[in-house]
Amino acid sequence: MMFYKKKVWLSLACFIKAIDKITCDDVAGLQELLKSHEVEIEDVDDHGMTLLQHAAFKGKKDLCQLLLDLGSDPNGGNHEHKYTALHFAALSGNLDICQQLLSYGSKPDVKNSVGRTASQMAAFVGNHAVVSIINNFIPRTDIEHYTVASNDQAEPKLPPAAAPALHKFVMQVNLHPVHLLFTIQKLPLIFYNLIKVKNVLELLSENEMKRGHEANEILSLKYHYLRFLVDRIAKEQQQHPDKPVVELISQFVKAFLKQRSSDGFPEYMDSFIRESIRTFPLKETTVFRQLLVNLSKTKQDSDSPLALSLLTSCINGQRGFQDDDSCATCGQEKVPSKCSICKSVQYCNRDCQKIHWFIHKKECDKLAKQFKNLEIKSQDSQTKAANPEVKE
Numbered sequence: 001m002m003f004y005k006k007k008v009w010l011s012l013a014c015f016i017k018a019i020d021k022i023t024c025d026d027v028a029g030l031q032e033l034l035k036s037h038e039v040e041i042e043d044v045d046d047h048g049m050t051l052l053q054h055a056a057f058k059g060k061k062d063l064c065q066l067l068l069d070l071g072s073d074p075n076g077g078n079h080e081h082k083y084t085a086l087h088f089a090a091l092s093g094n095l096d097i098c099q100q101l102l103s104y105g106s107k108p109d110v111k112n113s114v115g116r117t118a119s120q121m122a123a124f125v126g127n128h129a130v131v132s133i134i135n136n137f138i139p140r141t142d143i144e145h146y147t148v149a150s151n152d153q154a155e156p157k158l159p160p161a162a163a164p165a166l167h168k169f170v171m172q173v174n175l176h177p178v179h180l181l182f183t184i185q186k187l188p189l190i191f192y193n194l195i196k197v198k199n200v201l202e203l204l205s206e207n208e209m210k211r212g213h214e215a216n217e218i219l220s221l222k223y224h225y226l227r228f229l230v231d232r233i234a235k236e237q238q239q240h241p242d243k244p245v246v247e248l249i250s251q252f253v254k255a256f257l258k259q260r261s262s263d264g265f266p267e268y269m270d271s272f273i274r275e276s277i278r279t280f281p282l283k284e285t286t287v288f289r290q291l292l293v294n295l296s297k298t299k300q301d302s303d304s305p306l307a308l309s310l311l312t313s314c315i316n317g318q319r320g321f322q323d324d325d326s327c328a329t330c331g332q333e334k335v336p337s338k339c340s341i342c343k344s345v346q347y348c349n350r351d352c353q354k355i356h357w358f359i360h361k362k363e364c365d366k367l368a369k370q371f372k373n374l375e376i377k378s379q380d381s382q383t384k385a386a387n388p389e390v391k392e
Contacts, residue, residue, distance in 0.1 A: 014038050015045055022055050027062050034070065041072050048078035050085070057088035061096045064089075074106035081113040090122035090130045098130055102137045109214075123317055131317040132173040135218065143167045146200045158200050162189040166197055170204075170226060175312050176331030177256050177269060180229055185249045194234035201227035209282060217287040221280055222315050228276040250355075257329065257359055263302045270300055273307040287314060329356040342367035 018039045021030040030051075033039050044050050052072040055063040064085075068074065074085055086106040089097040098118075102108065111117055122130035140163070147160040158166065165187040172183055184190050190197050205223035209215045236248060256269040274295060280288050291314055298304045308331075327335045328345045329352035339345045339353065344367040345360060347353040353360075 015043065018043075018051055019054055022051065022058060022060055022063050025060055025063065027066055030063060031066060041067065041070055042076055044077055048080050050077040053077050053079065053083070053085045053088050056085040056094075056097050056101065057092055059089075059092040059094040059097065061094065061100065064097050064100055068100060068104045074101045074104045075110065079112075082110075083112050084110050084118065086110070086118040086134075087112055087121055090118040090127060090134065091125060093122070093125075093127040093130055095129055095133050098133050099137075102134070108134050108137065119317065128317065129173075135316055136171060136173050136222070138167065138170050138219070140164075140167050142204065143170070143200075146203065157203070158196055159189070159193060162193050162197070165189040166200065169197075170201075170223070173316060174330070174332055175222075175225065175315065176308060177229060177272065178253050179330040179332060180226070181233075181249050181252055181256075182330060184230075184233070185245060188245070190230075191233075191245050194230055194237060198227055198230045198234055201230060209285075217282070217285045218315055220282060220285070221277075221287050221291075224280050225273075225276050225311065228279065232272075253329075253355060254358070257356065259359060265300060265302050266306070267300060270307045273311055277307070277311065290314070327352050328360065329353070339364060339367075341365075343371050344368075 018030060018033050020026075021033060034041060039051070042050060050072065052064060052067045052074065055067060077084065084106065086098065086101045086108060087110075089101055108119060109117055112121070116124065119131050119134040122128070122134065143158070143163050143166050144160075146158040147156045147163050149156040166189075169180075169183055169187060169190055172180060174180075201223050205220045205227060208220040208223065209217070233248065233252065236252070237243070240248070256272070257266065258268055259265060260267045277288075277291050277295065282288060291310060294310050295307060298307070298310065325335065325346055326333045327348045329347060332348050335346045335348045337347045337349060337353070339347070339360065342364045345356075345364075347356065
């Protein structure tokens with residue numbers, strides 16, 4: 001087996017040595033090899049894979065960072081099946097590397113030889129978190145564009161200091177309105193520029209559909225949804241300018257969490273999200289029509305999927321199944337804590353648990369009894385399995 005470099009065949013040993021450094025996560029060792037020019041940054045093996053692609057596939061974040069810092073092309077290589085570094089990172093399931101590559105300009109729309117993008121390959125192998133990361137990625141330059149005043153403007157549409165905060169906000173994967181409210185609360189430059197943020201989000205949504213063949217309906221919808229939420233907060237802030245941010249956010253959080261007494265359905269939140277979708281101005285888009293059809297088939301009851309689920313699936317991608325391990329307050333997934341009494345409801349932390357208590361206290365004792373009964377049944381089953389009766 002031989003390796004190819006600038007139309008000259010190299011010995012197997014040089015490239016293998018570099019791959020070994022990557023496998024062992026030896027950043028210093030790979031750096032020395034590159035400095036000595038035994039291997040060049042854009043060398044490829046006989047499959048057309050670059051060092052960056054190998055590092056991405058093996059999930060080596062620090063080595064990917066080194067290679068990117070040294071100028072490795074995130075869209076480089078000449079893989080025999082047209083896989084990019086992002087394809088390999090998506091297959092490995094490494095979220096950090098996907099973020100790295102996207103930040104350095106990796107193109108998410110590139111298709112491999114079977115016509116699949118990196119996001120589609122991630123979905124195919126069940127790496128749904130990767131799908132969400134790729135689908136929600138937005139270059140910071142898209143936001144920074146609005147921090148520079150044009151010739152006919154006295155000031156920019158967005159204060160430059162607020163750009164990082166807005167970028168963090170639009171990059172959120174969790175679309176639960178409570179999570180988004182918490183995010184705004186942690187980003188004061190958004191809260192103190194609500195009107196400007198709302199206007200920029202509206203422009204982002206409109207401009208996303210002016211990109212010609214690169215138009216992104218899903219991203220346009222996401223910008224609109226975020227704008228809808230920010231607009232609602234801005235109106236409340238204008239009506240009550242003296243109300244502290246914590247109090248204002250808390251008011252909205254409780255409204256979103258409040259459940260219908262008859263069946264526990266979060267009617268206010270569901271109606272809010274339905275309204276945000278209905279007010280999407282681009283009525284001719286496929287994504288709008290699809291959501292409208294799905295919503296028309298879905299009742300507002302506890303037996304039907306929430307509008308939030310339909311919106312999230314549309315933006316983040318469909319999932320075959322979803323683990324029931326999300327925070328009962330903000331919807332964040334894979335959270336570490338549970339209610340210490342009933343051990344049945346998950347939370348991010350004590351803050352989320354405290355906020356949700358006005359809802360959870362009504363059912364905590366009932367859930368605790370159910371959990372205890374399940375424990376007893378499980379113990380009985382284990383005892384019977386360990387001591388089977390002897391049949392005569």
